[in-house]
Amino acid sequence: MNNKENIRTLSVDIGGSGVKAIVLDITGNPLTQRSRLETPQPPKPEVVINAIKTLASTQGEFDRVSVGFPGVVRNGVTETAVNLDPGWIGFDLATVLSNRLSKPVRVINDADMQGLGAIQGLGVELVITLGTGFGSALFVDGKLVPNLEMGHHPFRKGETYEEQLGRAALERVGDNKWNRRLLKAIATLQRLFNYDSLYIGGGEATRIKSQLPTNVKIIPNITGLLGGIALWRD
Incomplete structure (x- = not known):
């Protein structure tokens, strides 16, 4: 080497x-x-x-x-x-x-790897990835909390985050409804994790049209x- x-x-x-x-x-x-x-x-x-x-x-x-x-x-x-x-x-x-x-x-x-490329290492930082599925990673003072797999947890209407916000859902319900769901998810995750920062990545992050809270940042796919x-x- x-x-x-x-x-x-x-x-x-x-x-x-x-x-x-x-x-x-x-x-x-x-x-x-x-x-x-x-x-x-x-x-x-x-x-x-x-x-x-x-x-x-x-x-x-x-x-x-x-x-x-x-x-x-x-x-x-x-x-x-x-x-x-x-x-x-x-x-x-x-x-x-x-x-x-x-x-x-x-x-x-x-999503853990995406998070490692995005986080600042300060406080509670949550990463979600919007692509085929819904990935998630949680970091506390720069340390990874392993195996979160939040995408398969219940979110709303008897469906998981992935079922409501994955690519299949986006194609089925369209950008506007998907964006409204995403804002609901962000509000729910803020209450659940009390995060200092939320980073959103993945191939479908480009479809976000909503005004996001100030502690939420879209990160490029290459992250x-x-x-x-x-x-x-x-």
Whole structure:
């Protein structure tokens, strides 16, 4: 491996609709252009890993790999994958991908990785991601509260946050109604977590048209990749 200052991290974001990759320097700044492939269908582990390998081959040299995955991750093993395929349940993604790329790999929930790229490390900070599903991450003074998976908690009308605010709901009810639901969710989450800051990311954050409270900030989609450097801060 290179000396520490020259270590390059391949950061990968696995989503329900796209798999993205970029190479970061030791401080987390991009060294390459982001590349993206449509998430293969059906999104079983083997075909998604092949997509990552293809993306990696376009990104030049790297020394290690960070992966954001849409589900609960424990010690590199994916435990849930609501928006991918049941084949991911109990799948040791870190080990399998490390063997395929011949590099050390660390895996974390995708919203957690997005949060690591966004937070200031002050007080209670909540991150939600609006994409195929509804991701969430909670940080207290910069420390992650693991495995929140709030998207599958009840929200309103007998439905979860994901059922009310995921991509399928957005396409079904349209921008205006979805934006009204989002404002209700923000108000509910403020009461629930009493957060100091809320960050909203994900591919559908561009559809937000509402006036947001002053402690709520929209973050760019690339934040999900930029957070990859934090997985190696030991």
